[in-house]
Amino acid sequence: MVVERETVRDIPKKADNMSEWYTAVALKAELADYTPIRGFMAIRPYGYALWEAIQSWLDRRFKETGHMSAYFPLLIPESFLQKEAEHVEGFAPQVAWVTRGGDEELAERLVVRPTSEAIILPMYAKWIQSYRDLPVLLLQWNSVVRWEKSTRLFLRTSEFLWHEGHTAHRTEDDADSECRLILGIYKQLLEEIMAIPVLVGTKPPSERFAGATNTYTLEALMPDGQAIQAGTSHFLGQNFAKAFNVKFLDSDNQEKYIWSTSWAVSTRLIGTLIMAHGDDRGLVLPPKMAPYEVVIVPILGKQEDPQVLAAARALAERLRGRFRVRLDDREAYTPGWKFNEWELRGVPVRVEIGPRDVASGQVVLVRRTGLTKDAVSTDAAPEAIATALNEIQQEMYSRAKVYLDSHTTAAATLDEAVERLQERRGFVKVGWCERQECEDTLREKSGASPRVIPLDERPSGETCVVCGRPATVWMYWARAY
RNA sequence: CGGGGCGUAGCGCAGUUUGGUUAGCGCGCGUGGUUUGGGACCACGAGGUCGCCGGUUCAAAUCCGGCCGCCCCGACCA
Numbered sequence: 047m048v049v050e051r052e053t054v055r056d057i058p059k060k061a062d063n064m065s066e067w068y069t070a071v072a073l074k075a076e077l078a079d080y081t082p083i084r085g086f087m088a089i090r091p092y093g094y095a096l097w098e099a100i101q102s103w104l105d106r107r108f109k110e111t112g113h114m115s116a117y118f119p120l121l122i123p124e125s126f127l128q129k130e131a132e133h134v135e136g137f138a139p140q141v142a143w144v145t146r147g148g149d150e151e152l153a154e155r156l157v158v159r160p161t162s163e164a165i166i167l168p169m170y171a172k173w174i175q176s177y178r179d180l181p182v183l184l185l186q187w188n189s190v191v192r193w194e195k196s197t198r199l200f201l202r203t204s205e206f207l208w209h210e211g212h213t214a215h216r217t218e219d220d221a222d223s224e225c226r227l228i229l230g231i232y233k234q235l236l237e238e239i240m241a242i243p244v245l246v247g248t249k250p251p252s253e254r255f256a257g258a259t260n261t262y263t264l265e266a267l268m269p270d271g272q273a274i275q276a277g278t279s280h281f282l283g284q285n286f287a288k289a290f291n292v293k294f295l296d297s298d299n300q301e302k303y304i305w306s307t308s309w310a311v312s313t314r315l316i317g318t319l320i321m322a323h324g325d326d327r328g329l330v331l332p333p334k335m336a337p338y339e340v341v342i343v344p345i346l347g348k349q350e351d352p353q354v355l356a357a358a359r360a361l362a363e364r365l366r367g368r369f370r371v372r373l374d375d376r377e378a379y380t381p382g383w384k385f386n387e388w389e390l391r392g393v394p395v396r397v398e399i400g401p402r403d404v405a406s407g408q409v410v411l412v413r414r415t416g417l418t419k420d421a422v423s424t425d426a427a428p429e430a431i432a433t434a435l436n437e438i439q440q441e442m443y444s445r446a447k448v449y450l451d452s453h454t455t456a457a458a459t460l461d462e463a464v465e466r467l468q469e470r471r472g473f474v475k476v477g478w479c480e481r482q483e484c485e486d487t488l489r490e491k492s493g494a495s496p497r498v499i500p501l502d503e504r505p506s507g508e509t510c511v512v513c514g515r516p517a518t519v520w521m522y523w524a525r526a527y
Numbered sequence: 528c529g530g531g532g533c534g535u536a537g538c539g540c541a542g543u544u545u546g547g548u549u550a551g552c553g554c555g556c557g558u559g560g561u562u563u564g565g566g567a568c569c570a571c572g573a574g575g576u577c578g579c580c581g582g583u584u585c586a587a588a589u590c591c592g593g594c595c596g597c598c599c600c601g602a603c604c605a
Contacts, residue, residue, distance in 0.1 A: 056566095065599065084596065136605080161605095195528070195603070202604085255605055263605090278605065310605095345564050382565035400564055410564085 056390065059326050064270045065198075071320055072199045075329045075391045085197040085204035089313070092391065093200075095337035096316050097207060101187065103239055103334075104209065104311070107231045113183040113211065118165050120188075121156040126164040130289035133163065136256020140192040142204075158191040163257070163282070163308055166212045167290035174304060177216050177296045181224070185211040200317030201274075201527055208312035214292065214304040218283075221305035222260075225279045228309045229262045232277040240315065241332040241442040242266050242322045243450045244276055245473065245522055247498040250485060255308075259283030265497045265522070267450050268321045271470030273497045273524035276318055279309035323442055329392030330414055332442050333435040338372040340365060340431055341393045343384045345400030346377070357404045357424070361397065365428060369435070389414060394438045395431055415441055454522070460488070460511050463523065467492035473524050477517025479510035487512050494525045 057070040072078050077093030089097065105115075121144055128134050137160045144156040159165065170182060187209045194204050211228060215221040229246060236242045249261040260281040265273050287293070287303035296302050323330040333339050342365075344358035355375060362373040372393070374384050381398070388396055398410040398419075409427050411420045415438050422430040453472025457463035466474045467488075474494075478484060485496060488511070498521070505517040 063599080069598075080597070082596090140604080192604090249605080253605070258605090261605075275605070280605090343564095351563095377563095380563050380565085380567060382563085382567085384566090385564095386566050398564070402564075 057326070057328060060269070060324060064268075064321070067324070068317075068321060069199060071324055071328050071390075072317075077316065077320070077329075078199045080199075085194055087197075087199055087203050089207075092337055093316060096319065096331075096335060097313055099239070099335045099337075100235065100311070100315060101209075104231065104235060105187075107234075108185060108209075108211070111183075111227060111231070113185055113213075115186060116184045117186050117188070118159075118162050118169065120159060122159050122162070122165045124155045124157060126168060126290075127157055129164065130257045130286055133257035133286075133289075137161070137192070140194070142191050142193055159188075160190055160192045161308070161310075162186070162188075162190075162210055163212070163286055164290075167286045167292055167306070170214050170304065170306075171290055171292045174214060174292060174294050177294055180214060180216045180294060180304065181220060182212075182214040183224075184213070185209050198317070200313055200320070202314070206312045206314065208310045211307070211309040213307045214287075215306070216294070216296070216302075216304070218305050221283075221307050222281055224307050225260075225262050225281045225309065228279045228307075229264070229277075232264050232279070232309075232311060235311070236264060236266065236276055236315075237443065239332070239334045240319055240322075241334075241439060241446060242276070242318060243443065243447045245450075245454070245498050245500070247500040247522075249278075250478075250480075250496045250499060250521065252482065252485060253496060255280045257282065257285050257289075259285060263498055265473075265524075266318055266322065267453055267472055267524070268318070268527070269449070270321075271453060271472050271525070272527055273473065274314075274318050274321075274527040275497075276315060277309075277311040280307060282306040282308060322446055324392070327386075328390035330442070331392035331394060333394045333439045336392065336394050337370065338393050339370045339435055340395045340397060341372045341374055341384075341388045342397045342399065343374050343381055343388070345381050345398060345403075353404050354399060354401055358399050361399065361409065361424065361427065365431065368428060369431060385412075389417075395434050397427065397431070413438055457511060460491070463488065463511055464492045467494035467523055467525060470525050473497065473522045475520055475522050476511035477505050477508040478519050478521045479513060479515040480518050481510075481513070481515075484510055484512035488523065492523065492525075494523050496521050497524050497526060498522045 056074050058066045060067045076090045078087045078089050081088050141160050142158040144158065145152055174182065189205050189207045191205045194202055197203050213224050215224060233244060233246055236244045244264040244266050246264050249263050254261040255278060258280040262279040264276040266276045267273055284303040284305060286306050292304050293301050294304060320329060342358050342362050344354050346354055358373060358375065362371050365371045392414060394414050396412040398412065403409050408421045408423050411422055411430055411434060413434055455466065456475040457466060463474050463476050489495060499519050503520055505520055508517045509515065510517045
C-alpha cells in the first residue's frame with residue numbers, strides 16, 4: 047500500500063527549483079546552518095554524522111592500504127606557497143592572509159592553507175634521504191580555507207572539511223599506481239556506500255589541479271543534468287619535488303627527485319548526496335550513510351500506552367546491537383508529525399508500533415523510498431529490517447545508475463553536442479583531438495566544460511567533434527557545479 | 528563580479544507607498560488540561576536594539592545616504 051497525501055510542505059518541490067529545494071533541505075533537515083561569517087557554515091550534528099560516516103569508512107580503507115594520519119600547520123609562509131609557479135598562480139587569488147601576530151606585524155605574511163602541498167613537501171625534504179625511506183604514505187583530516195565569491199551550503203564554502211592524502215614514491219609507476227588505488231577507493235565509497243554512480247578518468251590539461259601533471263577525477267551527475275566533481279587524485283609528477291627540492295639517494299647511488307601524489311574528497315560530498323537522492327519530502331539517505339537506519343515511532347493512545355511503549359522499547363533494545371536505531375518516544379509530538387519529520391530527515395526505515403500491532407504481535411515497516419507499508423511479525427522484524435535496508439541501498443544505487451546511463455549520450459556532431467550541453471541533458475561524450483583550441487571552441491559554444499577522459503576507452507577511427515581530425519581520446523562534457 | 532529579490536520574535540509573514548500613542552498575525556516555545564494509526568485542540572503566558580551606521584524631522588520599521596548579510600539567475604572558480 048502506498049500512502050497518498052496532499053499536505054503542507056516545508057520545502058519547495060525539487061523539480062520546480064532545485065537550488066531552493068537544496069537549500070531548504072540542508073537547513074530543515076538540520077544538516078547545516080549559516081553563521082555570522084560570510085561564506086562559513088556550521089555543520090550540525092545530523093550533518094556531521096554524515097561526514098563521520100564518510101570519514102570512518104575511508105579512514106579504515108586508508109589504513110588497510112598502508113596509509114597513516116599526520117598533521118601539518120594551518121598556516122603556510124608566503125614564500126613556500128610561491129615555490130611552485132602554477133600552484134601559487136592557481137591559489138593565490140583565493141587565499142586568506144595572516145599578517146599580524148598579537149600586536150606585531152609579521153616579517154613574512156602567512157596564508158591560511160588552501161591545501162597543504164606547500165607545507166608538507168618541505169617536511170618530506172627533511173624526512174626522506176634514501177629510497178629505503180619510500181614510499182611515504184600519509185594523510186591528514188583537516189579543514190582548508192579558500193576565499194570564495196559565492197557560496198552554497200556544503201557545495202562551495204570558504205572553509206571546508208576534507209582529508210588530503212600526500213604520498214611520496216621512488217618511481218613514476220609507483221606514484222601513478224597510488225593515484226589509481228585511491229581513485230578506486232573513492233569510487234567504492236561513492237557507489238557502494240553513498241549509492242552514487244560516477245564516471246572516472248582523468249582531467250584534460252586545462253582542468254588539472256594547479257601544479258599537477260595529471261589529475262584523476264570522479265564525476266557524478268545531479269538530477270538537473272549538471273555534473274559535480276566528487277573527488278580527485280592528483281599525480282604531481284616531480285613538479286613539487288623539484289620546487290621544494292625533495293630528493294633521495296637511489297640504489298644506483300644517484301640522487302633523484304621523488305614522485306608525489308595528493309588526493310582529496312571533501313564535505314562537498316554531503317551536498318552531492320543531498321541532491322542525488324532527495325525528493326519532495328526532503329532527504330533520502332542510503333542506509334550505509336544514515337545516522338539512524340531505523341526510527342521506531344510508537345503510536346501512543348490512552349490506556350494501552352504502557353504496553354505500546356514497553357513493546358517499542360523492547361524492540362529498540364533487540365535492534366540496537368545490529369542497527370543504528372532511534373526510538374522516538376517524545377510525547378509532545380503526534381505520530382503524523384514524527385512521520386513527516388523523519389521523512390524530511392531521510393531515515394531509510396521507519397517502524398510503527400501501536401496498540402493494534404501489540405495486540406496482534408506485529409509491527410509496521412515503512413520504507414523512505416516509496417513509502418510502502420508492510421506488516422511483519424515482531425519476531426521477524428530484525429530480519430525484515432535487514433532485508434529492507436539492503437534493498438533500499440540497492441534500489442537507490444540502481445535508480446541513480448539508470449539516471450546516469452540514460453543521461454550519458456554520445457554526440458557525433460558539434461551542433462548535437464552544443465545543443466545537449468546547453469539544455470543540460472547530462473554527460474555528452476565526444477571525440478577529441480587533444481588540441482586546446484578545439485576544447486575552447488566547444489566551451490564557448492556550449493557554456494559547458496570537459497569533465498572527464500575515460501581511462502580504458504579509446505576512439506578507433508572516430509573524429510574530433512570540433513575539427514574533424516582523428517580523435518585520440520573520448521571526453522565527457524557537461525555543465526558543472 | 529553583473530541582474531533580480533529579501534532582511535520586522537526561533538520560523539513564515541503583514542505593516543513601509545501616504546512618518547504619528549503601547550509594532551501585529553500564524554506557526555513554534557512555556558504552563559495546565561484534553562488528545563495521539565499521516566503535521567491535534569482549548570486556556571493562559573513568555574518572547575522585539577524592526578540587519579547595522581549615519582542623516583532629515585517635534586516624531587522614523589516607514590523618508591534619504593552608506594554599509595553588511597542571505598536567497599535566486601548568470602559570470603567566475605580544482
